[in-house]
Amino acid sequence: MTYAIIETGGKQLLVEPGRFYDIELLHVEAESDYTVDKVLLVNNEGEVTIGQPYVEGATVEGTVMRHLRGKKVIVYKMQPKKKTRKKRGHRQEITRLMINSISLNGSVVASKADVEEEKAVPVEVVAE
Numbered sequence: 001m002t003y004a005i006i007e008t009g010g011k012q013l014l015v016e017p018g019r020f021y022d023i024e025l026l027h028v029e030a031e032s033d034y035t036v037d038k039v040l041l042v043n044n045e046g047e048v049t050i051g052q053p054y055v056e057g058a059t060v061e062g063t064v065m066r067h068l069r070g071k072k073v074i075v076y077k078m079q080p081k082k083k084t085r086k087k088r089g090h091r092q093e094i095t096r097l098m099i100n101s102i103s104l105n106g107s108v109v110a111s112k113a114d115v116e117e118e119k120a121v122p123v124e125v126v127a128e
Contacts, residue, residue, distance in 0.1 A: 002045060002110035004102045006060050007038040015099045018115035020065060025093040028064055034097065036060040042102060044109045057105040065096040 003016045009024025028034055039058035042049045049055050070092040077086040101111040 001043070002102060003043050004039050004058070004060055005041040006036045007040060007054075008036060012040060015060060015102075016115070017099050017101055017110045018112040020096050020098040022068075022070070022094045022096055024095070025067065026064060026095045026097070030064055030066050032064055033100075034062050034064055036062070042104055042109065044104070049104065055104070059103045060099060061101045061103065062097045062099045065098050067093065067095050070094050 001016070003014055005012055005014050007013075011024070013021060013023065015021060026034060037054070037059055039055045039060060040051050040053065042055055042058050049058070051058070073090045073092075075086075075088045075090060077088075078084065099112070102109045
């Protein structure tokens with residue numbers, strides 16, 4: 001299993017090729033490509049590369065699928081015995097990012113096509 005840990009929006013996220021993730025809003029158009037350079041760790045089939053703080057030459061390429069808003073969060077402030085109440089709602093703007101590939105030093109370590117090929121290969125069952 002190949003994965004990377006990236007930093008985006010002030011958070012750290014474990015990503016794999018062929019999966020999508022909801023992250024903080026990116027100011028790019030939908031259906032466009034996006035490259036993350038802040039890669040903290042790359043695990044390629046057990047071979048781990050750790051950055052100090054970032055891995056040199058490591059990138060994660062993805063495609064912005066769409067922009068959306070998260071679930072509503074209610075913020076309710078109250079001071080007892082003072083007749084003071086404030087009710088506010090908040091919906092976070094998020095971006096859905098599909099991870100296409102993980103690259104290390106210019107060469108693609110894992111890609112979305114590799115993951116799809118692994119799933120498509122049928123397993124042979126030998127009858128005894």
